Amino acid sequence: MKALSYAKALVFLLCLGPLARLIALGLMEELGANPIEVVTRSTGTWAMVFLWIALAVTPLRHWTGWHVLLDVRRMIGLFSAFYALLHLTTYLWLDQFFDWVAIGHDILKRPFITLGMGAIVLMLPLAITSTDRMVRALGARRWVALHKLTYAAAVLAACHYLWLVKRDLSQPLIYAVVLLLLLLARLPLYLKRRARRSPARRAGAAAGSTVRPATRPVA
Amino acid sequence: MLTIRPPSDIVPSEITPREQYLTRREFIAHAAMGSAAALIGTGIGTAQAEQVSGRIEGYRAAAPIGEEATPFKDASSYNNYYEFSTDKYSPAGMAGRLKTRPWQVQVDGEVAKPRTFGIEDLLKLPQQERIYRMRCVEGWSMVIPWIGFEFSQLAQLVQPTANAKYVEFITAQQDTMPGIRMSILDWPYAEGLRIDEAMHPLTLLTVGMYGQLLPNQNGAPVRLVVPWKYGFKSAKSLVRIRFTSKQPGTAWNKAAANEYGFYSNVNPQVDHPRWSQATERRIGEFRKRPTLMFNGYADQVAGLYTGMDLNKNF
Numbered sequence: 102m103k104a105l106s107y108a109k110a111l112v113f114l115l116c117l118g119p120l121a122r123l124i125a126l127g128l129m130e131e132l133g134a135n136p137i138e139v140v141t142r143s144t145g146t147w148a149m150v151f152l153w154i155a156l157a158v159t160p161l162r163h164w165t166g167w168h169v170l171l172d173v174r175r176m177i178g179l180f181s182a183f184y185a186l187l188h189l190t191t192y193l194w195l196d197q198f199f200d201w202v203a204i205g206h207d208i209l210k211r212p213f214i215t216l217g218m219g220a221i222v223l224m225l226p227l228a229i230t231s232t233d234r235m236v237r238a239l240g241a242r243r244w245v246a247l248h249k250l251t252y253a254a255a256v257l258a259a260c261h262y263l264w265l266v267k268r269d270l271s272q273p274l275i276y277a278v279v280l281l282l283l284l285l286a287r288l289p290l291y292l293k294r295r296a297r298r299s300p301a302r303r304a305g306a307a308a309g310s311t312v313r314p315a316t317r318p319v320a
Numbered sequence: 321m322l323t324i325r326p327p328s329d330i331v332p333s334e335i336t337p338r339e340q341y342l343t344r345r346e347f348i349a350h351a352a353m354g355s356a357a358a359l360i361g362t363g364i365g366t367a368q369a370e371q372v373s374g375r376i377e378g379y380r381a382a383a384p385i386g387e388e389a390t391p392f393k394d395a396s397s398y399n400n401y402y403e404f405s406t407d408k409y410s411p412a413g414m415a416g417r418l419k420t421r422p423w424q425v426q427v428d429g430e431v432a433k434p435r436t437f438g439i440e441d442l443l444k445l446p447q448q449e450r451i452y453r454m455r456c457v458e459g460w461s462m463v464i465p466w467i468g469f470e471f472s473q474l475a476q477l478v479q480p481t482a483n484a485k486y487v488e489f490i491t492a493q494q495d496t497m498p499g500i501r502m503s504i505l506d507w508p509y510a511e512g513l514r515i516d517e518a519m520h521p522l523t524l525l526t527v528g529m530y531g532q533l534l535p536n537q538n539g540a541p542v543r544l545v546v547p548w549k550y551g552f553k554s555a556k557s558l559v560r561i562r563f564t565s566k567q568p569g570t571a572w573n574k575a576a577a578n579e580y581g582f583y584s585n586v587n588p589q590v591d592h593p594r595w596s597q598a599t600e601r602r603i604g605e606f607r608k609r610p611t612l613m614f615n616g617y618a619d620q621v622a623g624l625y626t627g628m629d630l631n632k633n634f
Protein backbone atom coordinates (compact mmCIF):
# COMPACT_ATOMS: atom_id res chain seq x y z
CA MET A 102 0.00 0.00 0.00
CA LYS A 103 2.83 2.31 0.91
CA ALA A 104 4.54 1.51 -2.40
CA LEU A 105 1.32 2.36 -4.20
CA SER A 106 0.99 5.76 -2.59
CA TYR A 107 4.62 6.52 -3.45
CA ALA A 108 3.92 5.48 -7.02
CA LYS A 109 0.87 7.71 -7.06
CA ALA A 110 2.84 10.64 -5.72
CA LEU A 111 5.43 10.07 -8.41
CA VAL A 112 2.80 9.99 -11.16
CA PHE A 113 1.29 13.16 -9.71
CA LEU A 114 4.63 14.94 -9.89
CA LEU A 115 5.28 13.66 -13.41
CA CYS A 116 1.89 14.96 -14.50
CA LEU A 117 2.78 18.40 -13.14
CA GLY A 118 5.99 18.34 -15.16
CA PRO A 119 4.66 19.99 -18.31
CA LEU A 120 3.14 22.84 -16.31
CA ALA A 121 6.32 23.26 -14.27
CA ARG A 122 8.30 23.40 -17.49
CA LEU A 123 6.06 26.11 -18.95
CA ILE A 124 6.30 28.17 -15.77
CA ALA A 125 10.09 27.76 -15.64
CA LEU A 126 10.50 28.72 -19.30
CA GLY A 127 8.16 31.66 -18.74
CA LEU A 128 10.17 32.93 -15.80
CA MET A 129 13.38 32.62 -17.77
CA GLU A 130 11.71 34.37 -20.72
CA GLU A 131 12.52 31.36 -22.83
CA LEU A 132 9.05 30.74 -24.23
CA GLY A 133 10.18 31.92 -27.65
CA ALA A 134 8.94 34.59 -30.00
CA ASN A 135 5.26 33.75 -29.56
CA PRO A 136 4.77 32.65 -25.94
CA ILE A 137 0.97 32.58 -26.09
CA GLU A 138 1.07 30.19 -29.02
CA VAL A 139 3.57 28.00 -27.19
CA VAL A 140 1.40 27.86 -24.06
CA THR A 141 -1.76 27.16 -26.09
CA ARG A 142 -0.10 24.38 -27.98
CA SER A 143 1.68 22.86 -25.04
CA THR A 144 -1.40 22.71 -22.80
CA GLY A 145 -3.52 21.37 -25.68
CA THR A 146 -0.95 18.70 -26.43
CA TRP A 147 -0.73 17.57 -22.82
CA ALA A 148 -4.51 17.50 -22.39
CA MET A 149 -4.52 15.16 -25.34
CA VAL A 150 -1.56 13.03 -24.23
CA PHE A 151 -3.06 12.45 -20.78
CA LEU A 152 -6.42 11.60 -22.28
CA TRP A 153 -4.75 9.06 -24.55
CA ILE A 154 -2.82 7.58 -21.62
CA ALA A 155 -6.03 7.28 -19.60
CA LEU A 156 -7.60 5.46 -22.55
CA ALA A 157 -4.62 3.11 -22.72
CA VAL A 158 -5.14 1.92 -19.15
CA THR A 159 -7.95 -0.56 -19.82
CA PRO A 160 -6.29 -2.47 -22.68
CA LEU A 161 -2.93 -2.39 -20.88
CA ARG A 162 -4.49 -3.73 -17.75
CA HIS A 163 -6.04 -6.63 -19.60
CA TRP A 164 -2.87 -7.54 -21.42
CA THR A 165 -0.52 -7.17 -18.50
CA GLY A 166 -2.81 -8.00 -15.60
CA TRP A 167 -1.47 -4.93 -13.77
CA HIS A 168 -4.66 -3.92 -12.05
CA VAL A 169 -2.81 -1.22 -10.09
CA LEU A 170 -2.99 0.84 -13.26
CA LEU A 171 -6.63 1.52 -12.40
CA ASP A 172 -5.46 3.39 -9.33
CA VAL A 173 -3.69 6.05 -11.36
CA ARG A 174 -6.18 6.26 -14.21
CA ARG A 175 -8.43 8.67 -12.38
CA MET A 176 -5.53 10.97 -11.64
CA ILE A 177 -4.34 10.93 -15.22
CA GLY A 178 -7.85 11.62 -16.50
CA LEU A 179 -8.13 14.54 -14.11
CA PHE A 180 -4.82 15.92 -15.30
CA SER A 181 -6.10 15.74 -18.84
CA ALA A 182 -9.09 17.86 -17.81
CA PHE A 183 -6.75 20.16 -15.89
CA TYR A 184 -4.54 20.83 -18.93
CA ALA A 185 -7.65 21.21 -21.12
CA LEU A 186 -8.89 23.90 -18.73
CA LEU A 187 -5.51 25.64 -18.80
CA HIS A 188 -5.66 25.42 -22.59
CA LEU A 189 -9.13 26.96 -22.66
CA THR A 190 -8.12 29.65 -20.17
CA THR A 191 -5.07 30.52 -22.26
CA TYR A 192 -7.30 30.93 -25.27
CA LEU A 193 -10.02 32.98 -23.57
CA TRP A 194 -7.69 35.12 -21.55
CA LEU A 195 -4.24 35.49 -23.10
CA ASP A 196 -5.25 34.95 -26.71
CA GLN A 197 -8.60 36.77 -26.84
CA PHE A 198 -8.64 38.86 -23.65
CA PHE A 199 -12.25 37.86 -22.99
CA ASP A 200 -13.35 39.78 -26.05
CA TRP A 201 -16.57 37.83 -26.49
CA VAL A 202 -17.41 39.38 -29.85
CA ALA A 203 -14.01 38.34 -31.19
CA ILE A 204 -14.41 34.91 -29.62
CA GLY A 205 -17.82 34.48 -31.25
CA HIS A 206 -16.36 35.52 -34.58
CA ASP A 207 -13.41 33.19 -34.08
CA ILE A 208 -15.68 30.22 -33.39
CA LEU A 209 -17.66 30.91 -36.56
CA LYS A 210 -14.45 31.32 -38.54
CA ARG A 211 -12.57 28.45 -36.98
CA PRO A 212 -14.91 25.50 -36.60
CA PHE A 213 -12.08 23.48 -35.08
CA ILE A 214 -12.60 25.60 -31.96
CA THR A 215 -16.17 24.33 -31.73
CA LEU A 216 -14.82 20.78 -31.74
CA GLY A 217 -12.39 21.64 -28.95
CA MET A 218 -15.26 23.14 -26.98
CA GLY A 219 -17.28 20.01 -27.55
CA ALA A 220 -14.40 17.99 -26.16
CA ILE A 221 -14.15 20.16 -23.04
CA VAL A 222 -17.90 20.16 -22.48
CA LEU A 223 -17.77 16.37 -22.46
CA MET A 224 -14.69 16.20 -20.26
CA LEU A 225 -15.90 18.48 -17.49
CA PRO A 226 -18.78 16.31 -16.20
CA LEU A 227 -16.33 13.43 -16.14
CA ALA A 228 -13.89 15.44 -14.05
CA ILE A 229 -16.63 16.59 -11.70
CA THR A 230 -17.98 13.06 -11.17
CA SER A 231 -14.61 11.58 -10.39
CA THR A 232 -14.71 11.87 -6.61
CA ASP A 233 -15.51 8.74 -4.62
CA ARG A 234 -18.64 10.43 -3.35
CA MET A 235 -19.90 11.17 -6.81
CA VAL A 236 -19.16 7.64 -7.97
CA ARG A 237 -21.22 6.30 -5.06
CA ALA A 238 -24.00 8.79 -5.60
CA LEU A 239 -24.28 7.90 -9.26
CA GLY A 240 -23.94 4.17 -8.79
CA ALA A 241 -21.23 2.25 -10.57
CA ARG A 242 -23.33 1.37 -13.58
CA ARG A 243 -24.41 4.91 -14.37
CA TRP A 244 -20.91 6.19 -13.64
CA VAL A 245 -19.45 3.74 -16.15
CA ALA A 246 -22.08 4.69 -18.70
CA LEU A 247 -21.33 8.39 -18.20
CA HIS A 248 -17.62 7.83 -18.57
CA LYS A 249 -18.16 6.34 -22.01
CA LEU A 250 -18.20 10.02 -22.99
CA THR A 251 -14.42 9.83 -22.81
CA TYR A 252 -14.40 8.20 -26.24
CA ALA A 253 -16.47 11.00 -27.74
CA ALA A 254 -14.27 13.63 -26.11
CA ALA A 255 -11.16 11.95 -27.49
CA VAL A 256 -12.59 11.75 -31.01
CA LEU A 257 -13.58 15.43 -30.87
CA ALA A 258 -10.12 16.39 -29.59
CA ALA A 259 -8.45 14.41 -32.38
CA CYS A 260 -10.64 16.15 -34.99
CA HIS A 261 -9.94 19.52 -33.34
CA TYR A 262 -6.23 18.96 -33.91
CA LEU A 263 -6.58 17.54 -37.43
CA TRP A 264 -8.59 20.53 -38.52
CA LEU A 265 -6.39 23.28 -37.14
CA VAL A 266 -3.05 22.55 -38.80
CA LYS A 267 -2.09 24.53 -41.86
CA ARG A 268 -0.65 21.85 -44.06
CA ASP A 269 1.46 19.25 -42.29
CA LEU A 270 -0.99 16.67 -40.97
CA SER A 271 1.66 14.28 -39.67
CA GLN A 272 1.41 15.18 -35.95
CA PRO A 273 -2.39 15.13 -35.64
CA LEU A 274 -2.51 11.98 -37.75
CA ILE A 275 -0.21 10.22 -35.31
CA TYR A 276 -2.63 11.07 -32.48
CA ALA A 277 -5.61 9.97 -34.56
CA VAL A 278 -4.00 6.65 -35.43
CA VAL A 279 -2.99 5.99 -31.83
CA LEU A 280 -6.55 6.77 -30.74
CA LEU A 281 -7.88 4.38 -33.35
CA LEU A 282 -5.56 1.66 -32.08
CA LEU A 283 -6.60 2.36 -28.50
CA LEU A 284 -10.24 2.03 -29.45
CA LEU A 285 -9.60 -1.09 -31.51
CA ALA A 286 -7.72 -2.62 -28.60
CA ARG A 287 -10.94 -2.45 -26.64
CA LEU A 288 -12.96 -4.29 -29.22
CA PRO A 289 -12.09 -7.82 -28.04
CA LEU A 290 -12.83 -6.79 -24.45
CA TYR A 291 -16.11 -5.27 -25.50
CA LEU A 292 -17.17 -8.32 -27.46
CA LYS A 293 -16.21 -10.58 -24.61
CA ARG A 294 -18.28 -8.57 -22.19
CA ARG A 295 -21.22 -8.48 -24.52
CA ALA A 296 -21.07 -12.19 -25.02
CA ARG A 297 -21.01 -12.72 -21.28
CA ARG A 298 -23.88 -10.40 -20.66
CA SER A 299 -26.41 -12.00 -22.97
CA PRO A 300 -25.35 -15.51 -23.75
CA ALA A 301 -28.88 -16.76 -24.25
CA ARG A 302 -29.87 -14.13 -26.74
CA ARG A 303 -26.74 -14.45 -28.80
CA ALA A 304 -26.72 -18.20 -28.88
CA GLY A 305 -30.41 -18.26 -29.69
CA ALA A 306 -29.86 -15.97 -32.60
CA ALA A 307 -27.55 -18.46 -34.21
CA ALA A 308 -30.06 -20.71 -35.92
CA GLY A 309 -30.16 -24.32 -34.77
CA SER A 310 -27.63 -23.94 -31.99
CA THR A 311 -28.47 -25.19 -28.58
CA VAL A 312 -28.76 -22.61 -25.85
CA ARG A 313 -25.50 -22.64 -24.02
CA PRO A 314 -23.70 -19.76 -22.31
CA ALA A 315 -20.81 -18.57 -24.41
CA THR A 316 -17.60 -18.59 -22.48
CA ARG A 317 -15.32 -17.20 -25.12
CA PRO A 318 -15.61 -14.14 -27.31
CA VAL A 319 -17.98 -14.87 -30.14
CA ALA A 320 -16.05 -12.70 -32.55
CA MET B 321 6.08 56.80 -42.94
CA LEU B 322 8.23 55.07 -45.46
CA THR B 323 9.60 57.31 -48.15
CA ILE B 324 10.62 55.79 -51.41
CA ARG B 325 13.21 57.74 -53.31
CA PRO B 326 13.49 57.34 -57.07
CA PRO B 327 16.39 55.10 -58.12
CA SER B 328 18.39 58.09 -59.45
CA ASP B 329 18.62 59.33 -55.90
CA ILE B 330 20.42 56.23 -54.65
CA VAL B 331 23.97 56.80 -53.58
CA PRO B 332 26.05 53.91 -54.83
CA SER B 333 27.83 52.44 -51.89
CA GLU B 334 30.11 49.57 -51.45
CA ILE B 335 29.25 46.74 -49.21
CA THR B 336 31.95 44.73 -47.60
CA PRO B 337 30.50 41.71 -45.92
CA ARG B 338 32.92 40.47 -43.31
CA GLU B 339 32.29 36.81 -43.88
CA GLN B 340 32.97 34.96 -40.77
CA TYR B 341 32.54 31.28 -40.33
CA LEU B 342 31.10 30.05 -37.12
CA THR B 343 33.27 27.69 -35.24
CA ARG B 344 31.81 24.33 -34.43
CA ARG B 345 31.17 25.34 -30.83
CA GLU B 346 29.35 28.49 -31.79
CA PHE B 347 27.29 26.51 -34.21
CA ILE B 348 26.24 24.09 -31.51
CA ALA B 349 25.28 26.97 -29.21
CA HIS B 350 23.33 28.40 -32.10
CA ALA B 351 21.58 25.11 -32.70
CA ALA B 352 20.77 24.75 -29.03
CA MET B 353 18.62 27.85 -29.24
CA GLY B 354 16.17 25.88 -31.34
CA SER B 355 13.86 23.28 -29.89
CA ALA B 356 15.08 19.89 -28.76
CA ALA B 357 13.62 18.44 -31.94
CA ALA B 358 15.67 20.88 -33.97
CA LEU B 359 18.75 19.89 -32.09
CA ILE B 360 18.24 16.26 -32.93
CA GLY B 361 17.56 17.24 -36.51
CA THR B 362 20.75 19.21 -36.90
CA GLY B 363 22.91 16.12 -37.11
CA ILE B 364 25.64 17.99 -35.31
CA GLY B 365 28.06 15.26 -36.31
CA THR B 366 28.16 16.76 -39.79
CA ALA B 367 30.38 19.61 -38.69
CA GLN B 368 30.96 21.04 -42.16
CA ALA B 369 28.00 23.27 -41.35
CA GLU B 370 29.00 26.83 -41.94
CA GLN B 371 26.78 29.82 -41.70
CA VAL B 372 28.03 32.83 -43.58
CA SER B 373 27.34 35.83 -41.42
CA GLY B 374 28.66 39.29 -40.81
CA ARG B 375 27.79 42.95 -40.83
CA ILE B 376 26.89 44.72 -44.01
CA GLU B 377 28.61 48.05 -44.37
CA GLY B 378 27.88 51.06 -46.47
CA TYR B 379 24.16 50.62 -46.98
CA ARG B 380 21.83 53.57 -46.89
CA ALA B 381 20.03 53.45 -43.56
CA ALA B 382 16.26 53.83 -43.38
CA ALA B 383 14.38 56.52 -41.53
CA PRO B 384 12.42 55.13 -38.58
CA ILE B 385 8.80 54.29 -39.40
CA GLY B 386 7.42 54.92 -35.94
CA GLU B 387 7.04 51.23 -35.19
CA GLU B 388 9.55 49.33 -33.17
CA ALA B 389 11.52 46.65 -34.93
CA THR B 390 10.91 43.11 -33.72
CA PRO B 391 13.85 41.91 -31.62
CA PHE B 392 16.43 40.23 -33.86
CA LYS B 393 16.30 37.18 -31.62
CA ASP B 394 12.60 36.67 -32.38
CA ALA B 395 12.88 37.45 -36.08
CA SER B 396 15.68 34.92 -36.44
CA SER B 397 14.21 32.14 -34.28
CA TYR B 398 10.56 32.05 -35.38
CA ASN B 399 10.58 31.19 -39.04
CA ASN B 400 8.42 29.40 -41.53
CA TYR B 401 10.88 27.56 -43.72
CA TYR B 402 9.19 24.29 -44.69
CA GLU B 403 12.27 23.05 -46.55
CA PHE B 404 13.70 22.51 -43.09
CA SER B 405 10.69 21.93 -40.85
CA THR B 406 7.03 22.77 -40.47
CA ASP B 407 7.81 23.80 -36.89
CA LYS B 408 8.66 27.48 -36.69
CA TYR B 409 11.30 27.13 -33.98
CA SER B 410 13.28 24.44 -35.78
CA PRO B 411 14.77 26.18 -38.87
CA ALA B 412 16.98 28.38 -36.66
CA GLY B 413 18.78 25.28 -35.46
CA MET B 414 18.81 23.48 -38.78
CA ALA B 415 19.39 26.06 -41.50
CA GLY B 416 23.03 26.51 -40.55
CA ARG B 417 23.66 23.57 -42.83
CA LEU B 418 22.31 25.39 -45.88
CA LYS B 419 25.22 25.93 -48.21
CA THR B 420 25.08 29.58 -49.27
CA ARG B 421 28.50 29.87 -50.95
CA PRO B 422 29.01 29.56 -53.83
CA TRP B 423 25.52 30.74 -54.80
CA GLN B 424 24.09 31.61 -58.14
CA VAL B 425 20.80 33.10 -59.21
CA GLN B 426 19.74 32.36 -62.75
CA VAL B 427 17.63 35.15 -64.23
CA ASP B 428 15.99 34.26 -67.53
CA GLY B 429 12.74 33.82 -69.40
CA GLU B 430 11.20 36.76 -71.23
CA VAL B 431 14.28 38.97 -71.03
CA ALA B 432 16.65 40.43 -73.58
CA LYS B 433 19.77 39.67 -71.53
CA PRO B 434 19.43 36.50 -69.50
CA ARG B 435 22.16 36.26 -66.93
CA THR B 436 23.33 34.21 -64.01
CA PHE B 437 24.37 36.31 -61.05
CA GLY B 438 26.79 35.16 -58.41
CA ILE B 439 25.83 36.21 -54.92
CA GLU B 440 28.92 38.50 -54.95
CA ASP B 441 27.41 40.38 -57.91
CA LEU B 442 24.19 40.96 -56.02
CA LEU B 443 26.03 42.05 -52.89
CA LYS B 444 27.85 44.67 -54.99
CA LEU B 445 24.65 46.43 -56.00
CA PRO B 446 23.88 49.55 -53.96
CA GLN B 447 22.11 48.38 -50.84
CA GLN B 448 19.55 50.22 -48.80
CA GLU B 449 17.68 49.53 -45.63
CA ARG B 450 13.88 49.38 -45.56
CA ILE B 451 11.86 48.87 -42.41
CA TYR B 452 8.81 46.84 -43.36
CA ARG B 453 5.93 45.22 -41.57
CA MET B 454 5.73 41.48 -42.24
CA ARG B 455 2.34 39.81 -41.82
CA CYS B 456 2.18 36.02 -41.83
CA VAL B 457 -0.95 34.34 -43.16
CA GLU B 458 -1.08 32.50 -39.83
CA GLY B 459 -2.01 35.69 -37.98
CA TRP B 460 1.24 37.03 -36.53
CA SER B 461 3.42 39.90 -37.65
CA MET B 462 6.83 41.47 -37.22
CA VAL B 463 8.63 44.68 -38.16
CA ILE B 464 11.91 43.96 -39.89
CA PRO B 465 14.70 46.27 -41.09
CA TRP B 466 15.70 44.61 -44.35
CA ILE B 467 18.77 45.41 -46.42
CA GLY B 468 18.58 44.95 -50.14
CA PHE B 469 17.68 46.61 -53.41
CA GLU B 470 14.55 47.12 -55.42
CA PHE B 471 13.67 44.22 -57.66
CA SER B 472 13.36 46.67 -60.55
CA GLN B 473 17.12 47.32 -60.31
CA LEU B 474 17.77 43.69 -61.13
CA ALA B 475 15.17 43.77 -63.88
CA GLN B 476 16.99 46.68 -65.51
CA LEU B 477 20.09 44.53 -65.82
CA VAL B 478 18.30 41.77 -67.75
CA GLN B 479 15.80 43.92 -69.67
CA PRO B 480 12.43 42.18 -69.61
CA THR B 481 10.72 42.01 -73.01
CA ALA B 482 7.18 43.14 -73.74
CA ASN B 483 6.07 39.53 -73.23
CA ALA B 484 7.11 39.54 -69.60
CA LYS B 485 3.78 39.67 -67.75
CA TYR B 486 4.75 37.76 -64.60
CA VAL B 487 7.81 36.88 -62.60
CA GLU B 488 8.44 33.50 -61.04
CA PHE B 489 10.72 33.08 -58.02
CA ILE B 490 12.22 29.69 -57.22
CA THR B 491 13.81 28.62 -53.95
CA ALA B 492 16.84 26.37 -53.67
CA GLN B 493 16.59 22.64 -53.17
CA GLN B 494 19.57 21.16 -51.36
CA ASP B 495 20.11 17.90 -49.62
CA THR B 496 20.77 20.00 -46.52
CA MET B 497 16.98 20.46 -46.41
CA PRO B 498 15.26 17.50 -44.75
CA GLY B 499 11.79 18.99 -45.29
CA ILE B 500 11.80 18.49 -49.06
CA ARG B 501 11.75 14.75 -48.54
CA MET B 502 8.17 15.19 -47.38
CA SER B 503 5.58 15.97 -50.01
CA ILE B 504 3.97 18.72 -47.96
CA LEU B 505 4.42 21.20 -50.78
CA ASP B 506 5.30 20.71 -54.42
CA TRP B 507 9.07 21.34 -54.31
CA PRO B 508 10.91 23.43 -55.29
CA TYR B 509 9.10 26.25 -53.53
CA ALA B 510 7.87 28.63 -56.18
CA GLU B 511 6.27 32.03 -55.90
CA GLY B 512 5.02 34.53 -58.43
CA LEU B 513 4.13 38.16 -58.93
CA ARG B 514 2.49 40.12 -61.69
CA ILE B 515 5.17 42.18 -63.45
CA ASP B 516 3.79 45.48 -62.14
CA GLU B 517 3.80 44.10 -58.60
CA ALA B 518 7.38 42.91 -59.03
CA MET B 519 8.50 46.28 -60.46
CA HIS B 520 6.78 48.23 -57.68
CA PRO B 521 9.36 50.21 -55.69
CA LEU B 522 8.31 48.49 -52.46
CA THR B 523 9.31 45.07 -53.82
CA LEU B 524 12.81 44.15 -52.70
CA LEU B 525 15.41 41.53 -53.15
CA THR B 526 17.11 41.42 -49.78
CA VAL B 527 20.49 40.12 -48.67
CA GLY B 528 20.42 41.27 -45.07
CA MET B 529 18.46 42.38 -42.05
CA TYR B 530 19.32 44.27 -38.85
CA GLY B 531 22.56 45.45 -40.44
CA GLN B 532 23.78 41.90 -41.08
CA LEU B 533 23.77 39.33 -43.82
CA LEU B 534 20.56 37.30 -43.71
CA PRO B 535 20.61 34.40 -41.30
CA ASN B 536 20.00 31.21 -43.27
CA GLN B 537 16.62 30.61 -41.64
CA ASN B 538 15.49 34.01 -42.88
CA GLY B 539 16.24 33.11 -46.48
CA ALA B 540 19.96 33.63 -47.05
CA PRO B 541 21.67 34.53 -49.21
CA VAL B 542 18.97 36.40 -51.13
CA ARG B 543 15.20 36.51 -50.77
CA LEU B 544 12.21 38.36 -52.03
CA VAL B 545 10.33 40.79 -49.77
CA VAL B 546 6.86 41.96 -50.77
CA PRO B 547 5.54 43.76 -47.69
CA TRP B 548 1.88 44.13 -48.66
CA LYS B 549 1.41 40.40 -49.20
CA TYR B 550 1.32 37.52 -46.74
CA GLY B 551 4.77 36.38 -45.77
CA PHE B 552 4.80 33.19 -47.82
CA LYS B 553 4.89 35.28 -51.02
CA SER B 554 8.36 36.49 -50.05
CA ALA B 555 10.23 33.43 -51.25
CA LYS B 556 13.54 32.59 -49.59
CA SER B 557 16.98 31.49 -50.77
CA LEU B 558 16.33 32.23 -54.43
CA VAL B 559 18.16 30.33 -57.17
CA ARG B 560 16.08 31.29 -60.15
CA ILE B 561 14.02 34.26 -61.27
CA ARG B 562 12.07 33.74 -64.45
CA PHE B 563 10.10 36.35 -66.37
CA THR B 564 7.09 34.67 -67.96
CA SER B 565 4.18 35.46 -70.23
CA LYS B 566 1.77 33.26 -68.26
CA GLN B 567 0.85 33.31 -64.59
CA PRO B 568 3.19 30.86 -62.86
CA GLY B 569 1.97 28.25 -60.43
CA THR B 570 2.80 29.00 -56.80
CA ALA B 571 3.56 26.51 -54.05
CA TRP B 572 0.76 27.30 -51.60
CA ASN B 573 -1.78 27.83 -54.33
CA LYS B 574 -0.99 24.41 -55.73
CA ALA B 575 -1.24 22.94 -52.23
CA ALA B 576 -4.65 24.45 -51.40
CA ALA B 577 -6.13 26.71 -54.08
CA ASN B 578 -9.20 27.53 -52.00
CA GLU B 579 -7.04 28.80 -49.12
CA TYR B 580 -4.12 30.56 -50.83
CA GLY B 581 -4.70 32.65 -53.93
CA PHE B 582 -2.12 33.90 -56.42
CA TYR B 583 -2.31 37.45 -55.08
CA SER B 584 -2.44 36.77 -51.32
CA ASN B 585 -2.51 40.47 -50.51
CA VAL B 586 -2.90 41.19 -46.82
CA ASN B 587 -6.60 41.93 -46.48
CA PRO B 588 -8.44 42.03 -43.13
CA GLN B 589 -11.77 41.76 -44.95
CA VAL B 590 -11.04 38.51 -46.73
CA ASP B 591 -10.67 35.72 -44.21
CA HIS B 592 -8.74 32.54 -44.68
CA PRO B 593 -11.38 29.81 -45.05
CA ARG B 594 -10.36 28.39 -41.67
CA TRP B 595 -9.48 31.49 -39.67
CA SER B 596 -10.04 35.23 -39.50
CA GLN B 597 -7.53 37.69 -40.92
CA ALA B 598 -9.04 40.71 -39.16
CA THR B 599 -6.43 40.85 -36.42
CA GLU B 600 -2.84 39.83 -35.85
CA ARG B 601 -0.45 39.30 -32.98
CA ARG B 602 2.62 41.48 -33.36
CA ILE B 603 5.47 39.38 -32.04
CA GLY B 604 6.52 40.86 -28.71
CA GLU B 605 3.11 42.36 -28.02
CA PHE B 606 0.47 40.87 -25.77
CA ARG B 607 -2.81 41.93 -27.29
CA LYS B 608 -3.79 41.47 -30.88
CA ARG B 609 -3.96 44.48 -33.15
CA PRO B 610 -6.17 45.10 -36.16
CA THR B 611 -4.70 44.06 -39.49
CA LEU B 612 -4.39 46.89 -42.01
CA MET B 613 -5.47 46.76 -45.64
CA PHE B 614 -2.48 45.80 -47.78
CA ASN B 615 -0.60 45.56 -44.50
CA GLY B 616 -0.66 49.35 -44.20
CA TYR B 617 0.75 49.97 -47.69
CA ALA B 618 -2.60 50.77 -49.31
CA ASP B 619 -1.49 54.30 -50.28
CA GLN B 620 1.36 52.89 -52.31
CA VAL B 621 -0.14 49.72 -53.80
CA ALA B 622 -3.94 49.93 -53.90
CA GLY B 623 -3.64 51.36 -57.41
CA LEU B 624 -2.26 48.07 -58.66
CA TYR B 625 -5.64 46.47 -58.07
CA THR B 626 -8.19 49.07 -59.16
CA GLY B 627 -11.23 47.42 -60.68
CA MET B 628 -10.32 43.99 -59.32
CA ASP B 629 -12.62 42.04 -57.06
CA LEU B 630 -10.31 41.29 -54.13
CA ASN B 631 -12.73 38.71 -52.75
CA LYS B 632 -12.26 36.67 -55.90
CA ASN B 633 -8.62 37.53 -56.50
CA PHE B 634 -7.56 36.79 -52.95
Ligand code: HEM
Nearest residue numbers: 141142145146148149185189192214217218220221258262
Ligand atom coordinates in the same frame (compact mmCIF):
# COMPACT_ATOMS: atom_id res chain seq x y z
C1 HEM C 1 -13.05 25.30 -25.72
C2 HEM C 1 -12.11 24.46 -25.91
C3 HEM C 1 -10.89 24.64 -26.77
C4 HEM C 1 -10.45 25.73 -27.45
C5 HEM C 1 -11.07 27.12 -27.54
C6 HEM C 1 -9.22 25.36 -28.11
C7 HEM C 1 -8.46 26.21 -28.88
C8 HEM C 1 -7.27 25.89 -29.46
C9 HEM C 1 -6.43 26.79 -30.18
C10 HEM C 1 -6.74 28.26 -30.44
C11 HEM C 1 -5.35 26.10 -30.58
C12 HEM C 1 -4.14 26.65 -31.30
C13 HEM C 1 -4.27 26.64 -32.76
C14 HEM C 1 -3.05 27.20 -33.42
O1 HEM C 1 -2.03 27.38 -32.77
O2 HEM C 1 -3.13 27.47 -34.61
C15 HEM C 1 -5.50 24.75 -30.12
C16 HEM C 1 -4.59 23.75 -30.35
C17 HEM C 1 -4.71 22.47 -29.82
N1 HEM C 1 -5.68 22.01 -28.98
FE1 HEM C 1 -7.32 23.01 -28.40
N2 HEM C 1 -8.95 24.06 -27.81
C18 HEM C 1 -9.94 23.58 -26.99
C19 HEM C 1 -10.04 22.31 -26.43
C20 HEM C 1 -9.09 21.33 -26.59
C21 HEM C 1 -9.14 20.04 -25.92
C22 HEM C 1 -10.23 19.58 -24.97
C23 HEM C 1 -8.02 19.37 -26.32
C24 HEM C 1 -7.51 18.00 -25.95
C25 HEM C 1 -8.05 17.17 -25.15
C26 HEM C 1 -7.29 20.21 -27.21
C27 HEM C 1 -6.11 19.88 -27.82
C28 HEM C 1 -5.39 20.70 -28.67
C29 HEM C 1 -4.19 20.30 -29.34
C30 HEM C 1 -3.53 18.95 -29.27
C31 HEM C 1 -3.76 21.41 -30.07
C32 HEM C 1 -2.57 21.49 -31.02
C33 HEM C 1 -1.30 21.65 -30.31
C34 HEM C 1 -0.16 21.81 -31.29
O3 HEM C 1 -0.31 22.49 -32.30
O4 HEM C 1 0.88 21.22 -31.00
N3 HEM C 1 -7.96 21.41 -27.35
N4 HEM C 1 -6.68 24.64 -29.43
